[in-house]
Amino acid sequence: MQHKTETKTILQKENNFSEWYNEILKRAEILDIRYPVKGVYVWYPYGYKLRNLIYGILRSLLDKEHEEVLFPMLIPEKELMMEKEHVKGFEDEVFWVTKGGSTELDIPLALRPTSETAIYPVFKVWIRSHRDLPLRIYQIVNTFRYETKHTRPLIRLREITSFKEAHTAHASRADAEAQIKKAVALYKNFFDQLAIPYVITRRPDWDKFPGAEYSTAFDALMPDGRAMQIATIHLLGESFARTFDIVYEDKDGAVKFVNQTCYGISERCVAAVISVHGDDHGLVLPPEVAPIQVVIVPIVFSSEGKSAEVEKACFVVCEELKKAGIRAFLDNSDERPGAKYYRWEMKGVPLRIEIGPRDLRNNRCEFVRRNDFKRMQVPLCDVVPEVERTLKEINDCIYERAKESFFANIHKSEGAMEGLRRKGIVSLFLCESERCGKEVEERLGVNVLGEAVYEDEDEEREKGEGGCVICSKEGKRVYVARAY
RNA sequence: GGGGUUGUAGGGUAGCUUGGUCUAUCCUUCGGCGUUCGGGACGCCGAGACCUGAGUUCAAAUCUCAGCAACCCCA
Known part of the structure; x- marks a missing residue:
């Protein structure tokens, strides 16, 4: 039997997601x-380019109403410890800097697990008047958490390298709540652009962000049927303002606490793009975030003596595409075409253009779409508009496919919870008590995601009413799933 | 949180039980040269590793302990 090496083996995403995921990160050169x-x-x-393109979308959305800042990574012990509830949520996973050289520091410094306690003391200084409000800032930074559970690339990290955190301060609670709605809309827009389906839920009271009044979260569905939180949005209200004494003088001269929100997205969004769209051949990237959108593979034969012509045609096509603002790459390497196909498929390049002598004789080239391997012939003079059209089509196709498998894995349960499937996301009725929530989690081996948050009233009515599956008291429809 | 498995070249393995002239092998790994090129080419030449530390011993890839790291299962 012939020994098969790793890189040639076809990976199976559905049967062994964990192995698939690790291998893809390596073979597609996302993370080492x-x-x-x-x-x-x-x-x-390559992975970093993908990351930057994804965060570029996020930036452009945020930049409309937020300003980007950069706060220090080190937080003095005293500041970190100020908000009691907040500390409780993080203290077991804080990395501490306790020495400078061989000298013990008088004041231990924390590596930020998140930046509330770095930013809000400065908010106190920045905010004086109602004219300073609303204040909306964000930063994209690394944060550190001493995770004790099993770590996983991009998903559960000790150093989150790409934590986008936004922090806002408002004059009133109503303004802060309006900001929450805007943040939800912004994140919807973001994940829609990444073609990632999600559910939005209000996290149960017993599982909210430490220090928040309530937390809203986006969850995507991974191929192994587990949910993954990909975004969170928190209403902080006045709690941090009271702790850090963030006040402003209102029009009428009264001194009031600000109302705050914060919301974040980490590189889990990259994990979601990889996991939701990828297939057994590797990555499938939405054209919008693909570092290379079109790869051109010349088909050359030294025997035919035509390589010069072919190479020239490829070069011309590549230049035209670049001029049109498309990220095109001409693969001139001296590998055989087949090897190139596999490589670029692994890297998720949405569209491949092949040009060989046979095509040149007919003044055309061939398109092959990464998502479904559909092949088509295109006249050379139409390449640019056809590429633009096809990339759009590819985006729509992968979004449709993602939604299809997403909704196929969301189930409604009307009755008791016994016999519920453990794969995917299930909605059932549950009361608000922590005891019932924990019991469901334990008995089903799931996490309670929370009550669905809908925008329009029709969907809201759809939720219906029912008794808690544990205690039978009045319950709300909540989503549960095994979660990352 | 609990349990288990594992660490040998870029990747995959053998060697460990029973310590000894201990290194070896495969690859689509890397470098060079040539022939090739419409779905993972081939030939020749060459390169590259025993996780870290301590212990046992005349002698450790091999045995013991610790650390670090990876993977799997359960909660």
Whole structure:
């Protein structure tokens, strides 16, 4: 029997997601997981480009109403410890800097697990008047958490490298709540652009962000049927304002606490793009975020003596595409075409253009779509508009496919909870008590995601009413799922 | 949180039980040269590793302990 090497083996996403995921990160050159510290990884150039394109979308959405800032990574112990509830939620997973050289520091410094306690003391200084409000800032930074559970690249990290956190301060609670709605809309827009389906839920009271009044979260569905939180949005109200004494003088001269929100997205959004769209051949990237949108593969034969012509045609096509603002790449390497196909399929390039002598004789080239391997012939003079059209089509196709498998895995349960399937997301009736929530989690081996948040009233009515599956008291329809 | 498995070249393995002239092998790994090129080419030449530390011993890839790291299962 012939020994098969790793890189040639076809990976199976559905049967063994975990293995698929790790292999894809390596083979598609997203992350190098060989760094010798638990839970921290190295971004390859290709992966980093993907990351930056994804965060570019996020930035452009945020920049409309937020300003980007950069706060320090070190937080003094006293500031970190100020908000009691907040501390409780994080204290077990804080990394501490306790020495400078061989000298013990008088004041231990925390590596930020999140930046509330770094930012809000400065908010106190920045905010004086109602004219300073609303204040809306964000930063994209690394944060550190001493995770004790099993770490996983992009998903559960000790160093989150790409934590986008927004922090806002408002004059009134109503303004803060309006900001929550805007943030939800912004995140919807973001994940829609990434073609990632999600559910939005209000997290149960006993599982909200430490220090928040309530938390709203986006969850995507991974191929193994587990939910993954990909975004969170918190109404902080006045709690941090009271702790850090963030006040402003209102029009009438009264001194009032600000109302705050914060909301974040980490590189889990990259994990979602990879996991939701990828297939057994590798990545399938939405054209919008693909580092290379079109790869051109020349088909050359030294014997035919036509390689010069072919190479020239490829070069011309590539230049035209670049001029049109398309990220095109001409693969001139001296590998055989087949090897190139596999490589670029693994890397998720949405569209491949092949040009060989046979095509040149007919003044055309061939398109092959990454998502479904559909092949088509295109006249050379139409390449640019056809590429633009096809990329759009590819985006629509992968979004449709993602939605299809997403909704196929969301189930409604009307009755008791016994016999519920453990794959996918299930909605059932549950009261608000922590005891019942925990019992459901334990008995079903799931996490309670929370009550569905809908925008329009029709969907709201759809939820219906029912008794809690545990205690039979009045319950609300909540989503549960095994979660990352 | 609990349990288990594992660490040998870029990747995959053998060697460990029973310590000894201990290194070896495969690859689509890397480098060079040539022939090739419409779905993972081939030939020749060459390169590259025993996780870290301590212990046992005349002698450790092999045995013991610790650390670090990876993977799997249960909660």
